[in-house]
Amino acid sequence: MAVEYTWPPRDQTSVLGGSHNKVDGTAKCTGAAKYSYDINPDQMLLARALGCPHAHCKIKSIDTSAASKVKGVHLARALKKPGDEIRWQGDLVAVVVGETEGAVAEGLAAIKGDYELLEVFVNEEDLKAAEAAKRADKSGGKVQLQNEPEDENKDFENQEIERLFKEAAVVVEGYYGIRAITHMCLEPHGSTCDWRDGKLTAHLSTQNVSGTAGQFAGPLKITTDDITVHCDYIGGGFGSKFSADSWGTKCAELSKELNRPVKLMLDRDLELKNAGNRPSGFANVKIGADDQGVITIWDSHHWSTGGFGGGSVPQDVMPYVIVPPNFRRRVTNVKTNTAAARAWRAPNHPQGSAMSQTAIDDVAAKLGLDSYDVFLRNLVNVKDRGDVYAEEMKIAAKLIDWKAKWHPHGKGPAQGSIVTGLGMAIHTWGGGGVPSGCLIKIHPDGGVESFAASQDLGTGTRTVIAIVLAETFGLPVSAIKVNIGSSKLPASSPSGGSITVASVSESHRHGGLDALAQMKKLVAEKLKVEADSLVAKDGRIRDKSDPSKGLSWKEACSLLGMNALEVKGRGAPSPKSKLSSSGVAGVQMAEVAVDRETGVVKMKKFVAVQDMGLVVNRKTAESQIYGAMIMGIAGALFEERILDPKTGAFLNAEIADYRLPRLGDIGELVVEIYEPDSERARGVIGLGEPPVISPGAAISNAVCNALGVRVGVLPLTPKQVLDTLKARKA
Amino acid sequence: MKAFEYAAPRSEQEALEFLSADRGRTEVLAGGTDLLGLMKKLIVTPDRVVSLRQVGSLHTIDADSQGLRVGAMVTLEELLDHPASAQYPAVQQAIRSISSQQLQSQGTLGGELCQRPRCWYFRDGHGLLAESGTAIAEGDNRYHAIFGNSGPAKFVCPSRLAPALIALGARVRVIGPNAEDETVMPLEHLFRTPKHDQQREHSLAPDQIVAQILLPPVGERGNASYEVRHGAGPEYPLVAAAATIVAIGGVVSEARIVLGQVAPTPWISAEAAASIISLPVNEETAGAAGDAAVSVATPLSHNEYKVQLVRVAVKRALLLAAGLETGGF
Structure with missing residues (x-):
């Protein structure tokens, strides 16, 4: 039987489109949810970075010797070398690792930077000033006109535009603008990196669980199979947390070098100055x-x-x-x-x-x-x-x-x-979504789990996945155990551009319907009916027209034998897909x-x-x-x-x-x-x-x-x- | 934060013994809502922090015919809730405007008066006088002073209660290491415009503390505060004005008008007060008082809008003190 990948009509849904609390809402409200900033492994050291005080300068020297001698400081290191150009205030120039916040703060204060100041330009609103300071690129643009020049009139565009304005009933001229803002993630960028036995676990605050592990491999001189990026919860990203960032990989390097877990989250001011x-x-x-x-x-x-x-x-x-x-x-x-x-x-x-x-x-x-x-x-x-x-x-x-x-x-x-x-x-x-994977497991005792290296930006990815699978299997939302937030799970989309829900809905509905087809087949054989005649509804796999004819979900799952049914979901959003658009x-x-x-x-x-x-x-x-x-x-x-x-x-x-x-x-x-x-x-x-x-x-x-x-x-x-x-x- | 000694004295005398006469060696901890941030940013780096939390004499409010005697460690919330504070709507309005439960319940009256300026150049480590005022004069001074700013000090006094308290004629009891250091002075004398980086914006010596605030009975005075705020949050207002007036037979016989967030100290506007004397308070006369207040304003490059805001704040504070509608939100 060919599986048709669609959603049920509005009047035949049980949970899809309803109003559901987040499955992880209680954990978030009570503080049980652990964000990257909350991860504190035993023996963890604290790291903080030093931002350059100048917006444009050349490094003459960064002297960390006094910082290294501060009691409780394990390491103080320059991140830039003499001659390097700094192009914005707050660019990271040094890092200090220590046992306590106090030791690290004293270490940072003891670092001496010497800088050659260069010309600064930040007056972005004043185009003339930008041009005078040679900070304005050559302009680009586009002209689109309905009429075409009748001859080789080189000034046609100007003349035509002038004509259109002349013929207009009204002409409005104005100056408009919107100033730069920052992402102001409540949880700043950063990670806790834990290097053990040649392997790295990076608790990274990220919108991109699937795509960041590989970024640690090069700097640590290992391959991605020895890296796990973990992020159960993230305190805001808004588009600024797709990469491990230089401070992320630096944190991992420090953990490897010091052979202890290291936490490096950006200070608030460095967060605003650097990270988005x-x-x-x-x-x-x-x-x-x-x-x-x-x-x-x-x-x-x-x-x-x-x-x-x-x-x-x-x-x-x-x-x-x-x-x-x-x-x-x-x-x-x-x-x-x-x-x-x-x-x-x-x-x-x-x-x-x-x-x-x-x-x-x-x-x-x-x-x-x-x-x-x-x-x-x-x-x-x-x-x-x-x-x-x-x-x-x-x-x-x-x-x-x-x-x-x-x-x-x-x-x-x-x-x-x-x-x-x-x-x-x-x-x-x-x-629209992007191709994403997932794994769905149906256990012989009726338990249902899903696995995808997606992430929850706080907006409810876990709940969406649970609803999709609950609808597909005719189960309550609480019956679905959703696993996301680890790079070891099947690769899924990053969360940006509003692509997550379409991506995970495609993959999980796809995989869910494939799994259901197999479940129906088992039930059909047992009941000696056609699989096509069955539906999953109200906790049962049963005959479409005769609800009494069927098996409970648990009974149906017992037909699986010893091992769980494992089905990969492969959502491939396309113009032809009826699942997403x-x-x-x-x-x-x-x-x-x-x-x-x-x-x-x-x-x-x-x-x-x-x-x-x-x-x-x-x-x-x-x-x-x-x-x-x-x-x-x-x-x-x-x-x-x-x-x-x-x-x-x-x-x-x-x-x-x-x-x-x-x-x-x-x-x-x-x-x-x-x-x-x-x-x-x-x-x-x-x-x-x-x-x-x-x-x-x-x-x-x-x-x-x-x-x-x-x-x-x-x-x-x-x-x-x-x-x-x-x-x-x- | 730099490592420091922590002292928790139990009496005024003990507290004073822990304080150093050298500027910056010791800092006084009241509610901590400002000090902790300053220490984390290494703007102040004391060797010792002296907490006044366990000094019982600083926690009391006494009300009698002489008025109100409020300990420096009394929280803003305790003051707001005290029955005797109802006669000082100017103070109550100022506390309510702080609109942060945390600041109201943790912040103390003494700390509110002694908090350090919010000037972003100061908070970024450029010193209180922002390297002799040039950083502020040439930089972004949208929240800076429009009065009393001809010297290097161009920050604004951040206190939100000082204008109301000064308008009400509050005095402050200050104590120091020796018995003869104890003094009771008009609250406005607690504030000063520093001339060089060794001076702070308060007249307290490093080993002196504010012990009590003494508020005279309100008598016949109408009083009110009005803040122009950008939003409902705990951010500092853009400008503020407090007014006390005595009106006899419908005309003002006495007036005191004090502005906040506009000068390195709370700014007593003699011009505004003088303009309303012998006149009834109405939209027109209150507006004229606002105009008089700004007649001596010297705005910087980016804060001329505050001149207009002072006009409005003075007008509305006066109308409010006279029990009239203020307009606005």
Whole structure:
């Protein structure tokens, strides 16, 4: 019998798509869950790194001799040599290993660095300054025009663009931006490495259990079979924890050298300075639109920095989602003395959204039109899922009561100094899976286990796997024992780009259905019926139409004999797969209040309507969206990396100084999952990134609607708002 | 953190004996919410830490006709919950605004007044005067001083209670190694603008401690605090103002207005106070007091927005002290 790899219809599910607590929720809430930072093997030594105090310099010397003599210090070592160039503040220059935190701290303080200072540039917002400092790369870009030149007109592009602007009913020009932020993982990057008998166990805080073991092999001069990477729980990664990193492999080397387990987690300031930041983005945008607000021509130049060597926000997210038939876009990469950017939840999309969907809203403002109508009309310029956006907009508008609350930009009623406003934005993401493996074991006593070198970023991977297998075998979720978090298990996907749920759902459903086919065969032989006539439901494998005819799951498993049934799952997401798919839409609407006198912005209500194909676990899906909205509020109103303009020092690289929202800053959050049959039929699609994209633009648009003035650059802090209002007055 | 000796004296006298006259050799531990962070970052590196936790005389609150006598080790939460503190809404509002259960229940009144500045250059090891003020003047000074900043000191006094307490006329009892060191002085004298790196931002000698805060009875004075905060968290406000007023026949006869987070010390705005005398408190006069307060402001390169925030904070603190609606959130 050929197995058909599909999901059951909505009305025939037992646990799939329900709202389930996380299977590891209690462990996480009670502290029983051990994160990498919690791993403290016997005889463990502590290691800490020293960051370079200068953002750009050449090493003259790093003297660790005094540090080596501190009582309790086992080793102090330079990580850079004379002549090496340091290109951002906090780059690791030395490491100290000792018995206690105090000894290590004293050791670090005793290290003497001598540096030759070099010119620093960190003023990423000022393109002219970057060009003057020779820190701006040559611009790239793309022009797309519907008309073609009739002859050899070399100036056709300029003339055509000029013509389109001239013919536009309205032209809007603006400056928009979003400052760099860090990943601010609550658990910093690092590991506890345990070298024993020629083998390494690395307890690494990682989003990539399957892919990091090999990175230790070279530095330790062993092969990957002697390495286990372990990560049961991770305290935040957001795209910054795919690699073992230099400090990870260094920790392993130190464990080998000292023949003791060593823990090396980055200090908070070094975490922020080294281990992940999201590129900033700044743009000059000019838009031409018809009198209904439909964009006819887009012309933008944006610049951004991904650090000294990192890339900037690429050109293809400008304009974002709404792409008119005629556009010109230019991008310039600026090099600053900051650490290389890392992928940050929905890489580049939040910036593209914040730099372009704000500009689109300014078209509505200039025409005195309702932003909702302008976004809706511009869906003609959306390549995919225009109908989904339209439906989601309708739902979101109803949930936020858009029609009743709407007023033209800056024309709302004021209560003293308080004005309110509405704003919206739309987004897109992939979220398809990648080929991943797993092993499913069904024991003769009825026990079910699964094994995959996946990881749980906190969002519920274990629970998703348990639900998929429970649905497949007709068992309760609690009956499935999920094993993830070790590189010795069958290779699975890293967790980034929202690929995990589609990947593990494919592999486990695939393997689960294969295993079930074998179970059905055994039962069919026993009951002398056709295997095709059987279903697994309610803890039994039984006849589809006659529930009394069948065996309990346990009885069925006893037919396996002495050994467990082991089945490999091989999920291979493809356009043909009915289990998973890729590509989502999503709409968010924000209602804010702004105090015009203080520039303080408060969230009143925030609505997210999100499609994700087929929902596996409604509760964790909603949680993902809540979390993304809060993270988005952080970027819109609070977070920014603040650098000293002269020295390049990262000034707010501490939790006390790096502003984040608290519960009192969140307002009311409303989440609606859009899952009509047409979406459900697409199968599972990842959800991690999409809902974090729109908040910046939606909130900026709401603030603009309240004030009647565009505060172009995020985050919208009181300073940013007041400075903008003041400049406007002047 | 550098290794250190830990002393846990049981009396004021014993505590004083453990303290060194040399700056930096010893540090006083109250609630520890600031000191621990400073020690971990090696900003202060004492050889000995003297905990005041077991000094019983520093933990009491006494209320009588002379007002309130609050021990330096009284926690912010204990002060907030004490029935006698209800007459000082300015103090209660300031404590509530700290909005961190941990800071309220662990932080002490003495520690709140003696905490070190949050200036990020100071906290990054560049010294209190940020290498003579140049790092701040040329750097990112968005949270720095807009008053009293012409010298090298450009940090702001971080205390959130000092403006309210000073506006209320609080005095502070300071004790030292000798009996004659004991002094009771206006609280504002505890703070000073340091001129060189050997000076701290408090007038205490290294071997002196704050023992009690003495709050006079509130009498006829209306009083209030208003902080402009960026968010609901425990982060320090962008600016703050506290006001006390006596209004007779609808017009103000006495006023004291003290600003926080705007100068190296709590900033007593004589200009704001003078502007409201003989006038009724209303949106217009309170606004004018705000304007008067900022007439002497000297913002740095990145903190002009704080001038506007001071205007608003003064206006709203005055309106609140007069029992009127303040507007805002």
